[in-house]
Structure formats: C-alpha cells, structure tokens
Amino acid sequence: MxxxxxxxxxxxxxxxxxxxxxxxxxxxxxxxxxxxxxxxxxxxxxxxxxxxxxxxxxxxxxxxxxxxxxxxxxxxxxxxxxxxxxxxxxxxxxxxxxxxxxxxxxxxxxxxxxxxxxxxxxxxxxxxxxxxxxxxxxxxxxxxxxxxxxxxxxxxxxxxxxxxFDKKYIRAVELINSGEIGQIVALRNFWFRNNDWRRPVPSPEFERLINWRLYRDTSCGLMTELGCHHLQNGTWILRSLPDYITGSGDIVYWKDGRDVYDSVSTIYHYPNGVKMSFDSVIANKRYGMDEQVLGSKGTLELSRDRLYHEEPRPKTGIRQLIGQIEQGVFDNSVFAGTSWAPELGSNDPGEPIVSSAAVHNGASMVGASGxxxxxxxxxxxxxxxxxxxxxxxxxxxxYAAVLALLGLQAMEEHRIVEFPQEYVIPYL
Incomplete structure (x- = not known):
C-alpha cells in the first residue's frame, strides 16, 4: 500500500x-x-x-x-x-x-x-x-x-x-465512537519485555551518551519511552483528563547501575469513574504489549488488531457443533462438582479491527500494516x-507526555497526584 x-x-x-x-x-x-x-x-x-x-x-x-x-x-x-x-x-x-x-x-x-x-x-x-x-x-x-x-x-x-497515523488505531476509535463496543468501562495498557534495554558502547566514556535511557538525568524511563504511546488513549479515546493518578515504580531485576525503574504500574482515575492503567516490566515478555479498551458490549485489543464482542456473533453450524464437543456438552456424565469454577475468559477468536471497521464504514480494507x-x-x-x-x-x-510524567511523579513521590490545572491547555 x-x-x-x-x-x-x-x-x-x-x-x-x-x-x-x-x-x-x-x-x-x-x-x-x-x-x-x-x-x-x-x-x-x-x-x-x-x-x-x-x-x-x-x-x-x-x-x-x-x-x-x-x-x-x-x-x-x-x-x-x-x-x-x-x-x-x-x-x-x-x-x-x-x-x-x-x-x-x-x-x-x-x-x-x-x-x-x-x-x-x-x-x-x-x-x-x-x-x-x-x-x-x-x-x-x-x-x-x-x-x-x-x-x-x-x-x-x-x-x-x-x-x-496508524490505521488500526484510527479504525478502533471510529468503532468506539460509533458505539460498537458500548460504554467504555476501563482502559488497560501493558508493555512487557525481557531484555536489559542496554546498548553496547565502544568504551566507558560513551556509556551515558549511548545508554541515556537508563539514567534519570536524561531519561524518564518506561513511562516516557513506552507508556506515553499507551497513555495517549486517555485523551484520544476518553476525551477527558484524569482527576488523579497513582503509581509505583521499582528497580526489581536489572540492578546494573541504572537509576530508572525497570517495573512500573500506574492507574489514572477519570471523573466518570473509568480507570486507565499502564503496567510495564522488562524482565518478562510472556504477555508482550497491548492496549485494551473494555466496553459494555465488546473489547478492543488495539495493538493486536482484534475486536471481541461480549456476545459473539453466531458461528456456522459446524463451528457451533465443534465448540459444543470441545466444551463437553455431549458428555454422558451428569454435571456435578464444585459451586465455583474459574472464569477464564472467552475463547472467541474475535475479528480484525480494520476489517470490522471497514464493514461498518463501507470502505474496502482487508488489513493494515505499519x-x-x-x-x-x-x-x-x-x-x-x-x-x-x-x-x-x-x-x-x-497530554500524552503530561500523563506519562504525572504517573512518574506519583511513583517518585509515593503519593496520589491530582491533575494540575495550570497545565490544562485549550483542547478538550
């Protein structure tokens, strides 16, 4: 394209x-x-x-x-x-x-x-x-x-x-505004890696010049290098500013002389009660990265280009039969057991955000790259x-940068940070 x-x-x-x-x-x-x-x-x-x-x-x-x-x-x-x-x-x-x-x-x-x-x-x-x-x-x-x-x-x-400028995100916001996923009830963001974030240097005098991301006098670490992408969703999707922010950060694993956190967790509370979270660690990559928008009728996983409906759309007859067999609907044994079973979430594969939005908008799209x-x-x-x-x-x-920096402030000062009114600019 x-x-x-x-x-x-x-x-x-x-x-x-x-x-x-x-x-x-x-x-x-x-x-x-x-x-x-x-x-x-x-x-x-x-x-x-x-x-x-x-x-x-x-x-x-x-x-x-x-x-x-x-x-x-x-x-x-x-x-x-x-x-x-x-x-x-x-x-x-x-x-x-x-x-x-x-x-x-x-x-x-x-x-x-x-x-x-x-x-x-x-x-x-x-x-x-x-x-x-x-x-x-x-x-x-x-x-x-x-x-x-x-x-x-x-x-x-x-x-x-x-x-x-990313097609997946543009389409996702269009779906949100159209009411496709209902009322937004939460935003969950995470970015997990497993590497030390360190780059090779030819000699020690270039350490801070090349590995500037690891030092607090030149970097704000995970919040600005990664989190500001995800926290942009607060303004772009919720069209609002949080009233207060909480968070914690630590150096959990990479104790190698760096002084920026390798583990962060933040919560942004909005006036309507919706919370937006951002979590990042760089010593485990199992869950990778995603930005999830949870609505009363569906969920968007923005980075993965997936839309999931709370009530999945009907599948073909053969797919329904296979699903029933997989779930043991036709087992001869009588159901009995504990009164509680873990809610492990839906196995519904969902559908691509891009093609879903294309159908909704009448455009011809089969995917998005870049x-x-x-x-x-x-x-x-x-x-x-x-x-x-x-x-x-x-x-x-x-606002993406300001939200990231206020989250870092909450971590470093070990307190709840209210959004400072002097930094509100004409926009929302």
Missing part, C-alpha cells in the same frame, strides 16, 4: 468524510495536501543520528516531498553512519551552527529526552519547523514551555506519536512546505 492510498483505504477519498472531522490531523494526508506540494521538497536537518534518527532517514529517503540537507550529532560514529546514507548533506557537531543554516527549513529531532525541549524551543525560535520524537519533553514544565513557544512562533510542530511512522513523517514534510500545522496533533502529544 503506497501512501497515496492511505486516506482512500480509510474511506476518506479526496480528503473528505466523517473520519477527517474526527481526526483533523489527517488533513495533511489528503489528496489536496499532496497536490499543494507537488514537485516541492522540504529541506530537512536530522538532529540526532542514532538508531531512531537513522530510521527517520530511511523513511525520508523514500518520501518524495523530503530532502535531507543537513545532519547534526555530537557522537562522530553515528554522524558518519548517517552521512554515508545522505552523502549530499552538510554535517554539523554544533547545534547552534546548524540553526544558522538558512537552507534548513525543518528539523527532525531524535535525541535523548532531556534535550527534547531545549532543542525544539531553540529551533522554533530560530524560525525552523520542528518534528521532535516522543515524549514531548522531560518535565511537565518543559511540555508547557514548548507548547507556549509553538503558539508564540507560529511554526509547525510535530511530536512522534505515530499511532495517531505503525503510522511513514505517514506521519511524510505529513510533516508537507506541513514544512506549506507552513500549515496539522490540527490537534500538538495537543494530543502534549
């Missing part, structure tokens, strides 16, 4: 349709937006050329609207690797010097979390458009600063919350060329 078919696959031919009103940032993916920039290229600088920066480079090299004109990094090996991918790009080791380059229209920032806000704010004030990796910033104060500077400068700002990253970076390029901000994108990203 090429990107030109992205909105058509979603049933948004020509940039019109109900979904476009629900997801206004997708305007930057419309046919009209593509025609507006036809033949033009956004002149971009990649700031931070490690693994994520090089991932963006690969996507941009396949994006017709992009031209990588500059690279910037303080770590020479990464800069050399990126330069090999972009032989025509000018290389910088000094970010301030890069900002003076008038050939650069936009920045793609993929650096440690603690540098997100300082570099993004400097870039916006220097007249550059900015794409900054998630999470938005290292502190709640910095998130608000970054938001205020964006409003003040009028430049384009994208934050790398790529699920906002995570939205390619669509998002291409949309950013079009916004750089036109100077038009993708609506609602900054606000969604702002």
């Amino acid at each position: 090429d990107r030109r078919g992205f909105l058509k696959e979603l049933g948004l031919v020509g940039g019109s349709g109900v979904l476009l009103a629900m997801f206004p940032w997708l305007q930057s993916c419309s046919d009209e937006a593509r025609r507006e920039v036809a033949g033009e290229k956004a002149r971009l600088a990649i700031v931070g050329t490690g693994s994520r920066g090089q991932y963006h480079i690969q996507n941009l090299l396949n994006t017709p609207e992009a031209e990588i004109v500059a690279l910037c990094d303080i770590y020479p090996p990464h800069l050399a690797e990126a330069a090999a991918l972009c032989p025509g790009a000018k290389c910088y080791s000094d970010f301030d010097e890069l900002l003076k380059d008038t050939n650069v229209q936009g920045l793609v920032i993929a650096v440690p979390l603690s540098s997100h806000a300082p570099l993004s704010i400097a870039g916006l004030r220097a007249g550059k458009h900015v794409f900054c990796e998630k999470a938005m910033a290292y502190t709640v104060d910095e998130c608000k600063q970054m938001y205020d500077v964006w409003k003040e400068t009028g430049k384009v700002l994208y934050i790398g919350q790529q699920r906002l 995570d939205g990253s390619e669509e998002m970076i291409a949309a950013y390029c079009r916004s750089v060329i036109t100077g038009k901000q993708a609506p609602n994108l900054v606000e969604e990203s702002y």
